[in-house]
Amino acid sequence: MRRYGKHTDEDDIRQRPNRKGTRPRTSIRPKHEDAVEGMVLTVDRGRLTCLVDDRPVTAMKARELGRKAAVVGDRVSLVGDLSGEKDTLARIVRIGERSSVLRRTADDDDPYERVVVANADQLAIVTALADPEPRPRLIDRCLVAAYDGGLSPLLVLTKSDLAPPDALLEMYGALGVPHVVTTRDEFVDGAAAERVREHLKGRTTAFVGHSGVGKTTLVNALVPPERRRTTGVVNAVTGRGRHTTTSALALPLDDEEGGWVIDTPGVRSFGLNHVDPSRVILAFPDLVPGTENCPRACSHDEPDCALDAYVAEGHADPARLVSLRRLLATRERREGD
Ligand SMILES: Nc1nc2c(ncn2[C@@H]2O[C@H](COP(=O)(O)OP(=O)(O)OP(=O)(O)O)[C@@H](O)[C@H]2O)c(=O)[nH]1
Numbered sequence: 001m002r003r004y005g006k007h008t009d010e011d012d013i014r015q016r017p018n019r020k021g022t023r024p025r026t027s028i029r030p031k032h033e034d035a036v037e038g039m040v041l042t043v044d045r046g047r048l049t050c051l052v053d054d055r056p057v058t059a060m061k062a063r064e065l066g067r068k069a070a071v072v073g074d075r076v077s078l079v080g081d082l083s084g085e086k087d088t089l090a091r092i093v094r095i096g097e098r099s100s101v102l103r104r105t106a107d108d109d110d111p112y113e114r115v116v117v118a119n120a121d122q123l124a125i126v127t128a129l130a131d132p133e134p135r136p137r138l139i140d141r142c143l144v145a146a147y148d149g150g151l152s153p154l155l156v157l158t159k160s161d162l163a164p165p166d167a168l169l170e171m172y173g174a175l176g177v178p179h180v181v182t183t184r185d186e187f188v189d190g191a192a193a194e195r196v197r198e199h200l201k202g203r204t205t206a207f208v209g210h211s212g213v214g215k216t217t218l219v220n221a222l223v224p225p226e227r228r229r230t231t232g233v234v235n236a237v238t239g240r241g242r243h244t245t246t247s248a249l250a251l252p253l254d255d256e257e258g259g260w261v262i263d264t265p266g267v268r269s270f271g272l273n274h275v276d277p278s279r280v281i282l283a284f285p286d287l288v289p290g291t292e293n294c295p296r297a298c299s300h301d302e303p304d305c306a307l308d309a310y311v312a313e314g315h316a317d318p319a320r321l322v323s324l325r326r327l328l329a330t331r332e333r334r335e336g337d
C-alpha cells in the first residue's frame with residue numbers, strides 16, 4: 001500500500017504552514033525571452049515530463065528556481081532542447097502562478113506541506129461502496145483539501161453492485177457535492193465512463209482514492225490506452241497503467257471536449273495540518289455572512305462562534321453548519337486516518 005510520502009516528486013518546499021493563510025508566491029525570475037510554455041504531465045525522480053506543443057519533453061528544473069518544485073499540472077516555461085527526442089533534456093526556468101493547489105501534509109505530525117497537483121479545477125474523490133468499505137472520514141478530509149485548495153469536489157461512488165449508495169449520499173446531501181454512482185457492468189458497456197465524463201468536460205480533474213476502490217478501472221475507462229499518445233512516452237517510461245511511480249500523471253481527455261484527468265497514487269491518509277478554517281468556509285457561501293460576528297481567528301467550532309446564532313435565526317440551514325463542523329473536525333488527526 002502506498003501513501004504520499006517523503007519523496008521529492010511533490011513540492012516539498014520546506015515551508016511552515018502559514019498561519020495568516022496567505023499563499024506562497026511564485027518568485028519572479030529574470031526573463032528568458034526565448035522560453036516556451038508547457039504543462040507538467042508527470043514527475044519521476046526529478047525528471048519532469050512536460051507537454052510542449054503536443055509533444056512530451058523531458059526537463060529538469062533550473063537551479064535558479066531554488067527549492068520551489070514544479071508539480072503535475074504546473075504551467076512552466078522551458079528553455080534548451082525542446083525537441084522531445086530521446087536523451088534530450090530541457091530546463092524549466094519559470095513556474096506559472098497556480099489557480100489551485102491540491103496540497104497535503106505528508107503526515108499530520110509533519111509540519112511541511114506539499115503540493116500534489118497544481119491548477120486542477122476539480123477533485124474526484126473515488127470511493128467504493130464496499131470492498132473496501134467506504135471511509136467517510138477520508139472522504140471528509142479529501143473534501144477539506146479540495147475546499148482549501150480551490151478545487152470543486154466530485155464524489156465518484158464505485159461498486160454499487162456490491163452495496164447501495166443511499167447512506168453515503170445522505171451524509172453528503174447537505175454539502176451539495178455532485179456525485180456519480182457506478183457498477184461493475186457499466187464499466188463493461190461503457191456507461192460508467194460516459195456518466196463520469198459528463199462531469200469532466202473541459203476541466204482538469206484530479207482523481208484521488210484509497211487503493212482498491214476501482215480508480216484504475218475508472219481512469220482506464222476514461223482514457224483508454226489508444227488515446228494516451230500524448231503521454232505515450234510517459235507510460236512507456238513509468239509503466240503506468242500499473243502504478244509504479246509516486247507522482248501524479250496527467251492524461252488528456254478526447255480532443256473534442258478537452259479536459260484532463262490527473263491520476264494520483266492511492267492515498268491512505270490526507271494530512272491537513274496546513275488547512276485554515278477561513279479558507280474552508282469559503283466553500284459555504286451561505287454561512288460566510290454569519291461569521292461577521294465571530295471572534296477573531298474563530299475556529300467556527302467554539303462556544304463564541306457566531307454561526308450558531310446565525311443558523312438559529314433562520315439565515316441558513318442548520319444541516320450546513322453541522323456539515324461544516326464535521327469537515328473542520330477532521331483536521332484533527334485520529335487513529336485510522
Ligand atoms: N464489484 C466491482 N468491482 C470493481 C468495480 N470497479 C473495479 N472493481 C474491482 O476492484 C478491484 C480494484 O480495482 P482497481 O481499479 O485496480 O482499483 P484501484 O483503486 O486502482 O486500486 P490500486 O490499483 O490498488 O490503487 C479490481 O479487482 C476491479 O476489478 C465495480 O464497479 N464493481
Ligand SMILES: [Zn+2]
Nearest residue numbers: 294298300305
Ligand atoms: Zn465562528
